[in-house]
Amino acid sequence: MKYKKSRVKHAEAALFVIAALGVSATAQAASCCGGGSASSLILPKFSRAMVDVSVDMEHYDDFWDNQGKMSMDPQGSDLNQYRINLGYAQRLAPRWQASATLPYVWNQNQYATLQRDTSGIGDSSVSLWYEAFDKIACVWNVNNWKDLLPAIYWGGTLTIPTGTSPYGDVADNFDITGRGAYRLDASVLIDKTIYPWNASISASYGQYMQRPVNREYGTYIEPYDKQLGDRFNTTFAFGYTYFTDTMESLTGTLSYTYLKEDQAEIDGVVDTTSGLRKESIAATLAWASEDRDWVTKLTWSHAPHRDDWGRNFPTTDIITAGVSHVLR
Amino acid sequence: MSYVDIRQWHRLALLILFCLPLGACNDLLDDLNPSASDKRGTVVAGSIGNMPGQIAADFMVKDSLNNDFVLSDHLIGGSDPADVVVLYFTMWCPVCLSHSDHIYNDVMPQFSGRGTVVYGLVDYVSGSVSATRASELANGYAGSAFTTLADVNQGLLDQLNGAMGIVVIIDSDGTILVNEDYRNGSALTETLNQQLP
Numbered sequence: 001m002k003y004k005k006s007r008v009k010h011a012e013a014a015l016f017v018i019a020a021l022g023v024s025a026t027a028q029a030a031s032c033c034g035g036g037s038a039s040s041l042i043l044p045k046f047s048r049a050m051v052d053v054s055v056d057m058e059h060y061d062d063f064w065d066n067q068g069k070m071s072m073d074p075q076g077s078d079l080n081q082y083r084i085n086l087g088y089a090q091r092l093a094p095r096w097q098a099s100a101t102l103p104y105v106w107n108q109n110q111y112a113t114l115q116r117d118t119s120g121i122g123d124s125s126v127s128l129w130y131e132a133f134d135k136i137a138c139v140w141n142v143n144n145w146k147d148l149l150p151a152i153y154w155g156g157t158l159t160i161p162t163g164t165s166p167y168g169d170v171a172d173n174f175d176i177t178g179r180g181a182y183r184l185d186a187s188v189l190i191d192k193t194i195y196p197w198n199a200s201i202s203a204s205y206g207q208y209m210q211r212p213v214n215r216e217y218g219t220y221i222e223p224y225d226k227q228l229g230d231r232f233n234t235t236f237a238f239g240y241t242y243f244t245d246t247m248e249s250l251t252g253t254l255s256y257t258y259l260k261e262d263q264a265e266i267d268g269v270v271d272t273t274s275g276l277r278k279e280s281i282a283a284t285l286a287w288a289s290e291d292r293d294w295v296t297k298l299t300w301s302h303a304p305h306r307d308d309w310g311r312n313f314p315t316t317d318i319i320t321a322g323v324s325h326v327l328r
Numbered sequence: 329m330s331y332v333d334i335r336q337w338h339r340l341a342l343l344i345l346f347c348l349p350l351g352a353c354n355d356l357l358d359d360l361n362p363s364a365s366d367k368r369g370t371v372v373a374g375s376i377g378n379m380p381g382q383i384a385a386d387f388m389v390k391d392s393l394n395n396d397f398v399l400s401d402h403l404i405g406g407s408d409p410a411d412v413v414v415l416y417f418t419m420w421c422p423v424c425l426s427h428s429d430h431i432y433n434d435v436m437p438q439f440s441g442r443g444t445v446v447y448g449l450v451d452y453v454s455g456s457v458s459a460t461r462a463s464e465l466a467n468g469y470a471g472s473a474f475t476t477l478a479d480v481n482q483g484l485l486d487q488l489n490g491a492m493g494i495v496v497i498i499d500s501d502g503t504i505l506v507n508e509d510y511r512n513g514s515a516l517t518e519t520l521n522q523q524l525p
Contacts, residue, residue, distance in 0.1 A: 066426045074420065074454065074463060111419070113455030161359035166509075168358035173419075173492045180359045212364035216509045217491040220367040224511075271512035272434075273426035312422050 041087045041099040042129060042153060042189065044292065045136045047326045052087035052101075054297070054322025061317065064310035066273070078110040079314075083122065085322070095131045100124065105163070105177040116174035123163040123178040127187075129155040138193035150192035157204070159183040167213050181228055182209040196241045198251070203234040210265075229262030229275055239284075246290055253284040257301075277311040278303060295324045374503075378489045383502045389484055392451075392461040392476040402446050404500045411443035412505075412523050413498040414516065415477075417490040419453040420463050427493055427510040428469070435516055436473055443524035450490065452479040499523055 043050050060079035065071050073079070082105070089099035103122035109115070130153065137151035163178015164170055185206035192199055208228035214220055239253035256279070263275040282301035288294065299320040303310060371379045378384070388398045402410045416431065418424040428449060439445060449469065451460040460478035464470050479485055488496050488507065497506040497519050505523070506515050 063422050065422060066429060071422075071425070072466070074459075112453040112459070114453055162356060163359070165359050167362065171491075178359065180362075211359075211362045214363055214365060214367055215358070217494075219489060219507075220369070221508045222368065223364045223366050225364075266511050266514070269512055269514060273423070273430050273510070273512060312426060314422070 041089050041101060041127070043089045043091055043097045043099075044326060045131065045133075045151070047328055048091050049327040050087075050089040050099075050324055051327075052085075052089070052322060052324040054085045054087075054320055056081075056083040056085065056103075056318055056320050058083070058316050058318045060314045062305060063314040064277075064307075064312065066312050068277075068308040068311045070305055070307055070315070074112040076110065077112060080108045082106040082108065087324075097129045097131070098127065099129070100126045102162070107174060107177070109174055111174075114174075116172075118175045118177075120164045120175070120177045121162050123159050123161055125157050125159045127155055127157040129153050137191070138195065138198075140195045142194060147194075148192075150190050153187075153189040153191075155185075155187040155189070155204075157185040157187060157206075159185070159206070166217055167211075167215055169215075169218050172217055179208075179228060181211050181226070183207065183228075183231070184209070185231070193241075196243070198237075198239040198241065198253070200237045201234070202237075204232070206231040206233075224267050227265045229264050231259070231261045233257070233259045248290050249288045249292075251284075251286045251288070253282075253286070255282045255284070256280075257282065275311070276313040278313045279309045280304075293326045293328070295326075297322045297324075378487065378496075378504065378507060380504050380507055382504055384496075384498050384504050385487060386502075387484055387487060389450075389477045389479055390457050392457065392464045392470075392478060394457050397448070397475060397477055399498070399502070403498075403502050409444070409500065410446045411500055411525070412520060413446045413448065414520075415448045415450050415484075415488070415490075415496040415498070416510065417450045417452060417485065417492060417494045417496075419492050420451070420467055421492065423493055425467060427495075427513070428474070430510075430513050431516070432469075432472060432474070435513060435520070438517065439520050439524055442520075445520065445524070447474050449474045449476045450479050450484055451476060452482050452485040452490065454478065454480075456480060 041052055058081045062070060062072050083103045085101055085103045087099060087101040089097055091097045102124040105122045106119040108117050132152040132154060133149065137149055139147045142148060159182065161178050161180050161182060164175055165178050165180025166173065166176055167180045170176065183206045185204045187202065187204035189202040190200060207230050210225055210227040212223050213226050214223040235255050235257045237253050237255035239251050241249050241251040243249050259278045261276045264271045280301050280303040282299055284297060284299040286295055286297045301318040303315040305315055371377060371381045373381050374383060376383050376385050384399060386398065386400045388396055391397045399413065401407045402413050416428060418428055431447060436447065451463060454460045454463050457478040460476055464476040469476060484490065493510050494508065495506060495510045495516055496504060497516065499505055505519050508515060
């Protein structure tokens with residue numbers, strides 16, 4: 001008898017690693033023309049710098065098991081994570097910009113009979129972006145084929161394990177705010193606005209760096225090497241912008257995100273119990289001032305509670321509120 | 329605000345952004361510069377404890393059917409002796425279920441014809457025997473080769489220094505052979521290969 005087939009779906013969400021996964025749908029910044037439609041911390045063209053602050057409220061509710069079937073958390077579970085994300089972007093040259101982000105994480109968990117509230121810094125990141133276009137690619141009218149050219153950004157991001165991982169001096173999984181390994185991502189963002197419509201696609205492929213592990217949950221163990229699986233992430237977004245009489249704007253964006261992480265390796269041997277996948281949809285409202293210097297955003301990201309929309313991962317809802325200020 | 333002031337403000341913001349982690353966490357280097365050194369302490373073989381090489385103190389917990397599960401019953405001289413006792417600490421999370429599924433689907437069949445192994449799922453989160461039974465049923469392990477143990481007061485968790493995903497392997501004389509994260513199950517497989525006839 002295969003007992004799994006009779007499973008009534010009742011289990012828990014993996015609250016321990018999620019902070020570090022970076023899957024929140026924070027609408028962090030402006031598009032190339034400003035206004036807040038892109039999903040990365042990217043400076044509008046010709047801007048000099050930008051400060052971005054956002055708050056995530058993530059609620060964990062059930063999870064997908066290793067076969068992609070929905071499973072329920074234990075009764076009475078209430079799993080939440082709150083994050084403050086600080087971001088800063090700086091133009092380095094007419095086509096080059098750099099950015100950095102740093103989250104601070106609060107875990108607030110009631111898990112069956114366990115109550116644990118912890119907090120700490122999450123994994124931070126630094127990025128370098130190249131703008132493969134000369135002029136702002138947002139147009140009101142299409143008069144020739146050049147007006148159809150999108151803004152294309154090529155980027156690289158280094159995720160730095162500044163969070164608390166299972167491999168440090170931690171009591172248990174509730175303390176964890178980071179993955180514990182460096183990751184290097186190559187990214188591309190293609191964004192096109194023909195007012196009032198906007199569409200974008202972004203994709204990134206990341207590889208974790210192998211690291212030695214000599215401690216698990218605070219206990220020293222026989223050292224081994226661990227390499228987390230490669231990660232692929234893509235987002236499709238489509239938006240509409242409404243302008244007021246004073247040219248302030250309100251942009252609504254719908255997006256779909258697909259995230260997949262391959263199986264990890266331990267001492268070169270594949271860990272078949274690892275790996276994850278998650279699909280989610282999000283809606284963002286962004287209000288921008290007339291001069292596009294201030295953008296205020298509100299995002300709701302939702303992972304559908306349906307089989308096969310994920311694997312080995314909790315289903316979550318994330319509310320993100322943020323503001324960014326562009327310095328010309 | 330002048331342009332110069334703005335530039336200085338930017339630099340300060342950048343400095344704070346990058347230095348905050350360094351000043352806020354004492355053991356940040358655990359991950360920024362991970363060590364491959366073996367820092368395990370020495371243990372006195374045969375002493376009572378939770379480290380590999382030590383003897384597991386006897387314990388009694390209820391299983392999900394409210395029966396007593398006594399470690400010594402499954403050791404040499406006990407009423408139901410086994411070659412190996414495997415204890416897996418679960419909180420019924422995705423990772424936990426991946427591990428216990430792996431034990432069920434991959435490990436158990438490999439060793440089904442070799443010796444006697446007691447496989448215990450230690451539920452340290454449900455808080456009662458009935459809740460452990462409910463979790464066992466909900467996750468499809470009722471009636472399986474696992475014995476699900478209700479570690480109601482987390483006494484076993486404390487005794488064996490357990491945590492989510494930890495597997496403890498105890499041989500027939502009570503010696504702890506492995507006490508570590510399950511990872512990909514290779515330690516369990518290798519140990520069973522060595523211990524079982």
